[in-house]
Amino acid sequence: MNFNRRNFIKGTTAAMVLSSFGAYGIDLMHAEKPIRVGLIGTGWYGKSDLFRLIQVANVEVISLCDVDKNMLNDAAELVSQRQKSGKKPRLYSDYKKMLAEKDLDIVLIGSPDHWHALQGIEALKSGAHVYLQKPISVDVVEGEALVAAAKKYGKVIQVGTQRKSTPHLIDAKKNIVDTGMLGKVSHVEMCCYYHMRDNEIRSPKPIPEYFDYDFWTGPSPLLEFKGLPHRRWRAFMEYGNGIMGDMCVHMLDTVRWMLDLGWPKRITSSGGIYVQKDADANIADTQTAVFEYDDLDCVWNHRSWGTPADPDYPWSFILYGEKGTLKGSVMQYEFIPEGDGKTIQKDVIYEREKYPEDVTEKDIELHAAPATRGHMLDFLAAIDQGTKPIANIQEGHISTASCILANMAMELKRPLIYNQESMSVIEDPEATKLLQRGYREGWKHPVPGMFS
Numbered sequence: 001m002n003f004n005r006r007n008f009i010k011g012t013t014a015a016m017v018l019s020s021f022g023a024y025g026i027d028l029m030h031a032e033k034p035i036r037v038g039l040i041g042t043g044w045y046g047k048s049d050l051f052r053l054i055q056v057a058n059v060e061v062i063s064l065c066d067v068d069k070n071m072l073n074d075a076a077e078l079v080s081q082r083q084k085s086g087k088k089p090r091l092y093s094d095y096k097k098m099l100a101e102k103d104l105d106i107v108l109i110g111s112p113d114h115w116h117a118l119q120g121i122e123a124l125k126s127g128a129h130v131y132l133q134k135p136i137s138v139d140v141v142e143g144e145a146l147v148a149a150a151k152k153y154g155k156v157i158q159v160g161t162q163r164k165s166t167p168h169l170i171d172a173k174k175n176i177v178d179t180g181m182l183g184k185v186s187h188v189e190m191c192c193y194y195h196m197r198d199n200e201i202r203s204p205k206p207i208p209e210y211f212d213y214d215f216w217t218g219p220s221p222l223l224e225f226k227g228l229p230h231r232r233w234r235a236f237m238e239y240g241n242g243i244m245g246d247m248c249v250h251m252l253d254t255v256r257w258m259l260d261l262g263w264p265k266r267i268t269s270s271g272g273i274y275v276q277k278d279a280d281a282n283i284a285d286t287q288t289a290v291f292e293y294d295d296l297d298c299v300w301n302h303r304s305w306g307t308p309a310d311p312d313y314p315w316s317f318i319l320y321g322e323k324g325t326l327k328g329s330v331m332q333y334e335f336i337p338e339g340d341g342k343t344i345q346k347d348v349i350y351e352r353e354k355y356p357e358d359v360t361e362k363d364i365e366l367h368a369a370p371a372t373r374g375h376m377l378d379f380l381a382a383i384d385q386g387t388k389p390i391a392n393i394q395e396g397h398i399s400t401a402s403c404i405l406a407n408m409a410m411e412l413k414r415p416l417i418y419n420q421e422s423m424s425v426i427e428d429p430e431a432t433k434l435l436q437r438g439y440r441e442g443w444k445h446p447v448p449g450m451f452s
Contacts, residue, residue, distance in 0.1 A: 046110020
């Protein structure tokens with residue numbers, strides 16, 4: 001697919017993001033032929049990703065898919081208002097039927113985590129490039145299968161870890177980390193203290209006729225229905241990896257990018273449900289994990305109760321270097337030099353004037369919109385140039401799998417060392433068996449060997 005190169009970049013944020021990764025400009029808004037796009041999962045973040053793509057490229061949204069008919073119909077109406085043609089997309093309840101049309105250049109996947117690997121692989125098989133929300137999988141073998149599938153089908157996957165396309169964090173990496181202002185970094189702290197865990201106890205409810213709960217559940221265990229699971233599914237390990245897989249994956253991925261880190265040498269973790277015991281939720285409300293590298297420990301802490309250690313950085317990372325400290329979040333960064341030097345601070349960039357529709361969009365994360373637009377542009381440039389995007393599938397897999405391994409280490413109460421080449425936990429057969437979860441009857445777990 002060629003996006004009609006004219007050495008033109010739409011928007012200052014796009015220019016900054018593309019230039020940061022050595023990409024040349026592409027006239028994405030004025031391409032002669034629209035990019036054909038489909039979305040699987042039309043909930044909050046699926047629509048948000050799609051609307052950011054519409055803002056920066058000439059696209060035609062061909063297809064939408066969701067098992068919630070009401071949500072699907074609402075999304076179709078919104079898309080028709082957003083895209084140039086004014087057309088409503090075709091609607092599907094089964095993603096396989098949508099992908100069987102084989103008429104999409106790009107597929108965005110914004111479904112719950114337990115669907116990411118299966119839908120990502122099917123999208124690749126259909127001939128599409130994929131924008132895949134994080135985490136890429138809920139077990140390690142799913143992630144390895146995605147890496148293998150991307151290689152086999154020769155398609156680009158951009159993982160939705162858009163901190164690497166966040167303007168002020170790009171600035172921090174370029175002007176603080178890469179210039180050596182920190183010196184040697186030998187300790188990292190990461191955290192999330194948001195009160196984001198669902199803590200209610202609910203009663204069973206009838207399944208509404210417009211919602212296909214069995215298909216929504218897919219390969220996961222079929223839990224008793226207690227109301228629409230939208231966004232609440234994050235409270236259950238059956239569908240995701242807890243706050244570790246939801247929030248740590250972003251910060252760990254950002255730290256690895258900042259410091260050019262690969263797989264951790266060893267992972268340890270402890271935690272559990274310490275405070276919020278009266279709830280249906282089964283994810284840890286308290287957890288600490290240590291991702292070990294040579295002469296460097298990256299330490300994660302989350303609590304879904306209490307107060308944050310630093311109210312200005314409730315979800316953040318801190319890089320401790322011999323020459324100074326860098327604190328970073330989605331809202332700002334701050335470099336504090338050792339000694340009498342001057343503190344450097346930069347805030348998040350908003351683009352309300354350039355994209356006024358952001359202001360009225362329901363549930364939008366205004367601070368994340370410029371980052372997602374930049375992430376989309378990097379994705380499109382990688383497709384056009386045949387290169388790797390900044391959040392390519394291997395990098396997404398390392399960050400995802402490391403968080404999954406942290407949960408496993410917490411469960412097993414011992415350190416884990418993962419070897420990607422052998423796809424095993426070193427000298428730990430019990431842990432190795434946990435790298436692949438069981439699927440519900442009727443669903444087949446993907447493995448890398450399927451794509452050799």
